[in-house]
Amino acid sequence: MADTAGGMHLWAIATASVVAAACALVGTLLVVRRQSLLGDAIGHAVLPGIALAVLAGARPGGVAVFGAAVACALVTVGLVQALRAAAGLAEDAGAGVVFTSLFAAGVVIVTLGASRIDLDASCVLYGILEMVPFDTVPVGGVEVPRGFVSSAAVLATLVAVAVPTWKLQVFSAFDPDGARAAGVPVAAVTTGLLAATAVATVAGFEVVGAVLVVALLVVPAAAAELLVHRLHRVALLAVAFAVGGAIVGYLLAYRWNTSAGGVIAVVLVAEYVVAALLAPEDGCVAQVAGRIRFAWRVAREDRLAAVWRAMEQRGTPASPRSALEHLAGWWLRVRGRIVGAASLSAAGRREAEMVVRSHRLWEAWLGRHADLPLDHLHPPAEWVEHHLGEAARRRIEAELEHGRGDPHGREIPPEA
């Protein structure tokens, strides 16, 4: 299958998807631990390990390379901690020093050894996904790309480790002290995550290059986190996003004749942007819609309350204070809540009474419990009246215990 053009693309896509899934799985934990930049740091810092291992004769994608990368990741974290202990350096500054230095060392090693090894600076930066199908090994009689075999092994290992230890990871991410107190080996769990990050990074390295590994690790999880709230769902959705991004990214890169790694990263970020816009609860669209809905409700309630007060005092309603309130008045007339010059339908009256009730209850409560003069009670109530629900109103009424009047001596309407 690997000898046809289509087959080669399929192998490349399969490899990219497997790698993206592995990275997204690990990245989910990094994101919820607020350690995304650790992924970035490790992505850079494993380079000298990989380069030295390859220079020493290890096969790219072989176990020795993964081992060297894990060692580098541990050295990175160790160095950051040593800098903090020895120089009082904050973690971000320390990471900035360590990972740039290690990456620089890696680039120098790669450049100086370029004549002897199968690794050069451009593959470090761009990834070599396009090359993956050409280097195959026979697996059960089928020629399978070496890169796919090693990535699949990485994914399988990560899943095999992640499933039984997931609860420990969640516990120590959420509450390290509590976990330690409960006997969870937090240090081991953290080191395990670190090693997993390094392993996923080496796999991701081939697909998108050292720098963009951070996109594979973090972006799918950040997008998923906007949409669902349980951690295992975040992980599954992140994996789905990652695989989708890998496939779409590869196809677009082929079509545009450019680096697959770069386009995959851009597609992942595009997925994130869509998620941020359309997330049902606090996506941007939902936020704007909520703001508009609220403003509209305030306008309607203000209008209804104005008419209700006019009816109570047998006067004319106060005129609308904003264009939106004008519009609300017109709409309430169309819907039949406001009838004639200044009267309300039964439904309109019920709604208005709840607003006025909230207003006067709040005035009464403030008058009793806060040190406020009488003439200062109205503005806060005018604001809070739109926010009180039935339960809050009943509680305030219970706390007031006496009388049915507000501080101005007007009657507070009963709950509907």
Place this chain on the structure above:
Amino acid sequence: MTDSATPSAAGDRPVPLVEFHDVTVAYGRRPVLWNVDLVIDAPCLFGIIGPNGAGKSTLLKAALGLVPLVGGTVRFAGEPLARARHTIGYVPQRESVDWDFPVSAFDVVLMGTYGRLGWFRRPGPAERASARDCLARVGLADVADRQIGRLSGGQQQRVFLARALAQEAAIYLLDEPMAGVDARSQEQIFDVLASLRAAGRLVVVVHHDLRTAAEWFDRVALIDMRLVAAGPTATVLTPDNLRRTYSGQVELLREVGLAVAERGRTS
């Protein structure tokens, strides 16, 4: 409530030094301080007292424009904040400071003169002399050149007090100056505050210790998410007022605050 020093002269009352008018403050959209009305019209030692999380520091920060007001106004001697800044000295809570920062105690005190100096001008001999003087007033002349992190907690707090002194203000706002400070430093700080009062300055102190409050402050305000009472210490620190401040009647305020933050009705 108007806490007037001269109730008889209602007609030509002096302009109050600090005036909170119907101040409501929110973090994000959640109100944490509701409708505070407070007038301080004479120089004195004024304590703002209340339980943890009552919004005492928030009130100070709101007065200084560090957190935005949702509603209401604050005026200093009748002026809005923007025009009164140079008359206000401020001592923030110590937690907000990076102790490893490469400055000496003297450098920190010198920062008090920056407001007078304005943009791009560097402190000259006059500012340096004033800073040295302020450091001496809090008894720390001999550690002027020490890096700020190498001082004890009480000394650090006194350095910040000295910085406020260097501002040469008419009104001093101090946020928990006695927190985490040893007894000697507390006394020293209090002596400096008393000397400020004697010099006709207003000193407003956020404080959480009721025992010392009664002996230190001329006037106090009791706060727990709203103003409970304000006035002369003896008349305000009554068992009834303290119960109303410390018995957690603010549960409702908290709930309504959350409802406001959710921008809708709770069920």
Place this chain on the structure above:
Amino acid sequence: MSGGLPCSAALVAAASGLSASPTGSTVIGMAVPGVPYNTLVVACGVAAVGCAAGVVGSLALLRKRPLVGDAAAHATLAGVAGAFLLTGRRDLVSLLTGALVAALVGLGALVLVRRVTRTRDDAATAIVIGGGFGLGIALVSGITARGIPGGGGLEHFLLGHAAALTADDARLLMAVSAAAIALVVFALKEFTLVAFDASFAAATGWPVVLLDQALVTLVAVMVVVGLPAAGAVLVTALIVIPPVAARQWTDRVGTLVALAGGWGAAAALAGVVVTSARPGLPTGPVIVLAAACFCLLSVVASPRRGWLGRTLRAAAERRAWAAGLLLDTCLRASERGDGTFTVADVTDGRTARAAWRTLEHEGLVERLHERTADGRVPRVAWRLSGRGLDRARQRRRRAADWAAAFDRAPAAARERFSLDLPECAIATDAGATRAT
């Protein structure tokens, strides 16, 4: 806070002189015969960038945002490629303009993500890096694959390639760097105030947000002018590493800024020199490695904050402490009998023996002539020397004073005691305060 001024001012003058007048070139050309004029100007340009990056980076480090430039740096690649596609030219001004636009867009995106989504800062940074650098990689490799003329050199912006700079490019870098340094020097007071205590700065009316934006913009500008030498991936290191190294040597802001500038310049210069000898190497990694060596040296060997010095001082402190305790023991032992004692009377274990050697070395104890106890076994007897006796009695008096003071007023005594403590002990005390 004035230590940095003369040095930076001299640099500003030198750089602006270079960029403005052709006579500057003659001066330099005469100064170093045998080096091509172009190489010399490029070296000066890159050194100026290194200096300015260190200066601006010091402020970012003090403001606790050392990595603020990282996202912007990665985004610049897309700007460089975009500018090339739009203008079709490869002159430095248009490419760097594109880079600056991209850097600012990246920073804007960071602010936007932070403001309108639940995504936290770290992930937001990673998203901007991924999007910006991914787009940059896709554009650059698309341009390369299509063989657009002149597009080949864009790859130099990934890891830096100072040799590709012309003298005019270098003058541009010098001018921008000089302007950045001048700005920092002018507003050092303001930036320091905000970095040290932002809430005090805001309360006294300084526009904290504006100053922060100015700082971030300065960082973005330095990232952009650092691109040709250090490359998008590593230019952050120019901003971070020299200030971290400089911080180890001083407790004054002005000195910190000046040192960071000097080391940034030295590292950049080292990068240019090394890569001119080995043309295959990209400049960026070499600059970063040079800076990292300075940094390592500083963290290990700087006199006050360095690991080595602190470890040695702590050991000396422990030795002095043990020697003091041993001196007390000697005093008690000599008071028990005829004023003499044997080593075995006062020491047990290895630490005590080390302390004994200290006492011996400082001449606080002296050896008496051998004499025989019970007329049989020769016994080596010691006694406190005159100085030793004085020192031991003084220690006893001070301990008694302190105990009495502590009984009267514990807090005050503790404070006086902390003032008396040697530097090293207070430093650990401050460290403990930081840690809590």
